[in-house]
Amino acid sequence: MTLIDNIPIWGDPIDEGALAQIRNCAKTAAHVAMMADHHKGYAVPIGGVVAYEDAISPSGVGYDIACGNKAVLTDANAAEIKANISRIMDDVFQTISFGVGRKNDDERVDHDLFDDPAWKIDACAPLKEMARQQLGTVGSGNHYVDIFEDELGRIWIGVHFGSRGFGHKTATWFLRAAGASDGMDVDPCVLPVNSDLGAEYLEGMRLAGLYAYAGRDWVCARVTRILGARVLEEVHNHHNFAWQEFHGDRVLWVVRKGATPCFPGQRGFVGGSMGDISVILEGVENQDSNYSLYSTVHGAGRVMGRMEAKGKIDRRTGEVKRAGKVSHEMMREWVEREHVELRGAGVDESPHCYKRLPEVLKEHSDSIRVLHTLKPLGVAMAGANEFDPYKD
Numbered sequence: 168m169t170l171i172d173n174i175p176i177w178g179d180p181i182d183e184g185a186l187a188q189i190r191n192c193a194k195t196a197a198h199v200a201m202m203a204d205h206h207k208g209y210a211v212p213i214g215g216v217v218a219y220e221d222a223i224s225p226s227g228v229g230y231d232i233a234c235g236n237k238a239v240l241t242d243a244n245a246a247e248i249k250a251n252i253s254r255i256m257d258d259v260f261q262t263i264s265f266g267v268g269r270k271n272d273d274e275r276v277d278h279d280l281f282d283d284p285a286w287k288i289d290a291c292a293p294l295k296e297m298a299r300q301q302l303g304t305v306g307s308g309n310h311y312v313d314i315f316e317d318e319l320g321r322i323w324i325g326v327h328f329g330s331r332g333f334g335h336k337t338a339t340w341f342l343r344a345a346g347a348s349d350g351m352d353v354d355p356c357v358l359p360v361n362s363d364l365g366a367e368y369l370e371g372m373r374l375a376g377l378y379a380y381a382g383r384d385w386v387c388a389r390v391t392r393i394l395g396a397r398v399l400e401e402v403h404n405h406h407n408f409a410w411q412e413f414h415g416d417r418v419l420w421v422v423r424k425g426a427t428p429c430f431p432g433q434r435g436f437v438g439g440s441m442g443d444i445s446v447i448l449e450g451v452e453n454q455d456s457n458y459s460l461y462s463t464v465h466g467a468g469r470v471m472g473r474m475e476a477k478g479k480i481d482r483r484t485g486e487v488k489r490a491g492k493v494s495h496e497m498m499r500e501w502v503e504r505e506h507v508e509l510r511g512a513g514v515d516e517s518p519h520c521y522k523r524l525p526e527v528l529k530e531h532s533d534s535i536r537v538l539h540t541l542k543p544l545g546v547a548m549a550g551a552n553e554f555d556p557y558k559d
Contacts, residue, residue, distance in 0.1 A: 168455055168458060168530075169181070171186065172190060172193070174189055174190065174193060174199055174200065174201070175200045175201075175455070175458035175459065176189075176200070176201045176205070177200075177201065177202055177203040177205075177459075177530045177531060178201070178202070178203035178204070178205055178214075178468070178527070178530055179530070181201075181205075182205055182206050182207060182212070184206075184207035184212075184351075185201060185205045185206055185207050185208075185212035185213075185214065185215070186201075186212075187352070188207060188208070188210065188211060188212045188215070188351075188352070189201050189205075189211075189212050189215055189217075191354060191355070192211055192215065192217045192227070192355055195219075195222075195354075195355070195357050196217045196218060196219055197218050197219055197220050197417070197419060198216075198217075198218040198414075198419070198460060199215065199216065199217050199218070200215070200216040200458055200459050200460065200462065201214050201215055201216070202214040202215075202216070202425075202426045202459070202462060202463060202464045202465075202531070203464055203468065203527045203528075203530035203531060204425065204464040204465065204466055204467055204468025204522065204527050205425075205468060206468055206469050206470075207351060208229065208351070208424060208425070209226065209229065209230065209349075209350070209351055210226040210227075210347075210348075210350070210351070210352075210353050210354065210355045210356070211224065211226050211227045211229070211355050211422075211424050212424070212425075213229075213424055213425035213468075214424070214425045214426055214464065214465070214468060215227070215422075215423075215424045215425070215426065216421065216422070216423050216424075216426050216459065216460055216462045217355070217421075217422045217424070218414070218419040218420065218421045218422065218460055219357065219419065219420045219422070220417065220418070220419060220420075221359060221360055221361065221420075222357050222358060222359050222360060222365070222420065223357070223358050223360050223365055223368060223369060223372075223409055223420050223422070224355050224356060224357050224358070224409075224422050225338055225341045225342055225345065225347070225356050225358065225368055226342070226347065226355035226356040226357075227355055227409070227422035227424050228338070228372060228407055228408060228409055228422055228424065229338065229407045229424050229425075230334070230335045230338045230339070231329040231330065231334055231335065231338075231407055232329060232330045232334035232335075232337060232338055232371075232372055232375035232376070232379070232407060232408070233329050233330045233334060233372070233375045233376040233378070233379035233380070233405050233407060233408050234327070234328065234329030234330070234334075234379065234405070234406060234407040235327070235329060235379060235380075235383065235403070235404050235405035235406050235407070235408075236325065236326070236327050236383075236402075236403075236404060236406070236427075236435070236436040236437065236438060236465070237325070237326050237383040237384070237387055237401065237402065237403040237404075237436065238315075238323050238324065238325040238326075238401065238402045238403075238436035238445075238447060238541070239323065239324050239325075239387045239391065239398045239399075239400070239401045239402075240317075240321060240322075240323050240398070240399045240400045240401070241321075241322050241323065241324060241391055241394060241396035241397065241398060241399060242396050242397050242399055243322040243394045243395070243396035244322075245316050245320045245321065245322050248314065248316075248322050248394065248544065249316070249544060252314070252508045252544050252545050253508055255314065255393065255394065255508075255545060256314070256508045256509075256510050256545040256546075256547060257510070258393050259312055259314075259390055259393060259510070259545070259547045260510040260511060260547045262389065262390075262393060263303075263304075263305055263312055263386060263389065263390070263547065264303070264304040264305065265304075265305050265306070265307065265310075265511055265547065265548060265549040265550070266304075266306070266307050266549045266550070278302065278381045280374070280377040280378060280381055281295065281298075281299065283374055283377065285370045285371065285373065285374040286374070288367050288370055288371060289340075289367075290337050290340040290341060290344075290367065290371050291333075291337060291371055291374060294332075294333050294336055294337065297332055297333065297336075298331075298332075298333040298378060301331045301332055301333065302331075302378065302381060302382050302385065303382055303385040303386060303389070304331060304382070305326070305328045305386060305549070306328050306329075306331055306549065307548070307549030308516075308549070309327065309466075309516055309548075310327050310328035310329075310548065310549070311325075311326065311327050311328075311438070311441070311546060311547060311548045312324070312325075312326050312386060312390060312546075312547045312548075313325040313326070313438070313441075313445070313543050313545065313546050313547070314390075314394075314543070314544045314545040315445060315541035315542060315543055315544060316541070316542050316544055317447075317539045317540060317541050317542075318539060318540050319539075322394070322396070323539075323541055324387050324390050324391060324394075325436060325438060325445060325541065326383050326386050326387055326390075327438055327466075328379075328382065328383065328386075329375075329379045329407060330375040330376075330378045330379040330382075331378075331379075331382065333375060333378055334375040334378070334379065337371045337372075337374075337375055340371075341356075341358075341364070341367075341368045341371065342356055344364055345358060345364060360420065369409075372408065372409065376405060376408060379405065380403065383403065384403075387401070402434045402435065402436045402447055403436075404427055404428060404435050404436065405423075405428075406423055406424075406425055406426055406427045406465035407423070407424055407425065408422075408423060409421060409422040409423070410423075410428065412460070412461075414457070414460055415457070419460070421460050421462075423462055425465045425466070426462045426463065426464065426465055427462065427463050427464065427465045428461065428462060429448070429449075429450035429459075429461055429462055429463040429534065429535060430450050430461045431449075431450050431451055431452045431461075432449055432450065433449060433450045433461075434447060434448065434449045434538065435447070435448055435449070435450075435463065437463070437464055437465060437466060437524070437528070438466050438467075438524075439466065439467045439521070439523075439524035440467055440516070440517075440518040440520070440521040440524075441502060441507060441509060441512060441516060441517070441518060441543065441546040441548070442501045442502050442504075442505045442507060442517075442518035442543070443467065443505075443518055443521070443523060443524050443543075444524055444525065444540050444541060444542055444543075445524070445540075445541040445543070446524070446528065446537050446538075446539065446540055446541060447537070447538045447539040447541070448463070448528075448535045448536060448537050448538060449535065449536050449538055450463070450534060450535060450536075451533075451534060451535065451536050453533045453534045454533070455533055455534055456534060459531075459534065461534075463531050463534060463535055464527055464528065464531060466521075466524075467521040467522045467523065467524040467527050468521065468522045468527055469520055469521055469522075470520065470521060470522055471492065471493070471519065471520040471521075473515040473520075474489070474491075474515075475491070475492055476491055476492055476493045476514050476515040476517065476519070476520050477491040477493065477513060477514045477515045478490045478491030478492075491514060492519075493514040493515070493517045493519045493520065494514065495514055495551075497514070497517065497519060498512070498514050498517035498518070498519070501517065501518050501519070502518075502546070505543070506544075507543050507544065507545065507546055508544065508545040508546070509545075509546050509547075510545070510546070510547040510548070511547055511548040511549050511550045511551070512546070512548040512549075512550075512551065513550070513551030514551070516548060
């Protein structure tokens, strides 16, 4: 850990753009920190932990409210899964809906969350039917469904996605209602929790959290059925959310944007890139906990922006405006070397665009314990031509 202007920061090298953002956040926050997978985000850096005493930040939670990870351990036979992984990934890719604005094509998912009174608030009421239709869809960008084998030869399913169009539109509504500026290098939107708008935002955020959990639950259960297996245990956590927590003698609203809660004994699922390991970890007590507010990484962290990776092409003419740094051949060579069965994905999600997860985890080694190391056997993501308007 490094202290810069009294801001605790993990990771080397430090992203200068993210550093400028967290410095700006510190002006209105009670405490800030950056995890080792940090990089620049919208107003608040991804990998940022920003805490307030009596306020909440829709910018800090981000557009993909309650984005998170879920992993389930199954009783599937590893030898059978590996022998049939190509067919299995075909089934996953055809059954689960990947992409922006997609409806759940497999089956309509009903859930008790649609009876929640929070659907009556102005931001959420018009979105209820869209949310029903999208529940159980994964989206695009860096969202995925993976099948893993752990160090004991057991099969896990892992997913990463959030509250889909419902969360994005809810976040947009509150940011506009608060008069917030849209962009990367802008002041974060901060709302008093005892204001009408702040209280409504907390309700909308809570509802988006229930929605994201329900979606990840459904996808994991559906993929478990594809494997013909049963779930033995599960690990589930948000990383774009805010929690009211006690830290010392203070009660804080802790906003974690691309950061995972990691209290002593609390387990988390942290994913790497498509050609890297993922892990099940748990928090351990340590002297840095007061600096991180018991937080850790949510993934490996990007080292290359999307446009930098794939280049820029005029959609109308097809003209290459700027060549990308990563080719499909490079991505395919990496995943084939790691024996990963890949479905979908563009070069902007290639392993070349990410840090190596073991190196990132090493930065937090005093505060976490790796329980299981998961090697990817199959990865499914939205196709390369999906445009993703859902920021963060």
